[in-house]
Amino acid sequence: MTTLDALSREEIAVRLAAPPAERAAFLRQAALLGHAEAQAVFGQMLLDGVGVAADPREAFGWFVKSAAQHHLMALNMVGRCYDLGWGVAIDKARAAECYRVAAARGLVEAIYNHATLLTLGHGVAEDKAAALALFEKADAMGYAKATNYVGSFAEDGWACERDPRRAASCYRRAAEGGDFRGAFNHARMLLIDGNIDEAGTWLRRSLEGGTPQFRAKVSAWLAAHERADVRAWGAAAARAEAC
Incomplete structure (x- = not known):
């Protein structure tokens, strides 16, 4: 029997709750024995440097092995690697294809990622209408990042009529769902209403x-804001973060 097959569900849970290095060693053994889930999770640990030294190239290899067994999140991560150059040369077209396949099988992260490339025209022809449809699908699945994007489309009038009320509602829901960009956009709408x-x-x-890049952009936005009280709030927040 293989490593995971020989263990009870409770024993596996104990191994997965172990300190990061022990968990990584367990998952590596299971990955070597061909378990797709272990390959995907171990690949993520390698990518993040959790329990093992970070190794994007090896992480990519494990994602590929897992994706070959039809593991959808691993396929999405192969796309991410091609998209961002993690352990492999950037190839937006391959990234888009990985996202498209995983999205077609219902993985919400891939739906969002594919929509993002369609919005930007990276690796595929730009198609904001198709992107909006995908973002709306992911929004309906409760994916806060997509909800924020639907708000951006409504605010800017991309592939739809401008709808500030819908934008504000989407930003609020994205913020409440934990998306940091949604939180910023929700705050922008509140400032417009004077609710500092x-x-x-x-x-x-x-x-x-x-x-860090996002925080720098927000700090610059606050520092340049037309309202003095907002600039003052931003300066105070920057001092607090520096402490």
Whole structure:
């Protein structure tokens, strides 16, 4: 029997709850024995450097092996690797194809990723109408990142009529769903309505959850804002983050 087959569900749960290095060793053994889920999870640990030294090239290899066994998240991650150059040369067309296949099989992350490439015209012909349909599908599945994107389409009038109310509603739902970009956009709408106190709450959440690049952009936006009280809030937030 293989490693996972020989263990009870409870024993597997104990192994997966072990410290990162032990968990990685267990998953590597299972991955070597051909378990698609273990290959996908071990690949992610290699990509993130959790429990093992980060190795994007090896992570990509495990994602490919898992995807060959029809593991949808692994296929999505093969797409991410091609999309962003993680362990392999950037190839937007291959990324788009990986996303398309996984999206067609219902993986919400792939639906979102494919829609993003369609929006930008990366690896595929730009098609904002098709992208919006996919974002709306992912939104209906509760994917907060997609909800935020639907809001952006409504705000800017991409492939649809401009609809500020729909945009504001989407941003609120995306923010409440935990998307840091949605939190920022929700805060923008609150500022337009003059609600600086509530806006400050969501701005803080966006800064807490955002990437360093995102935080830098938000800080620059706050510093250049037309309202003095917003600039002052941004300066105070920047000082607090630096402490």
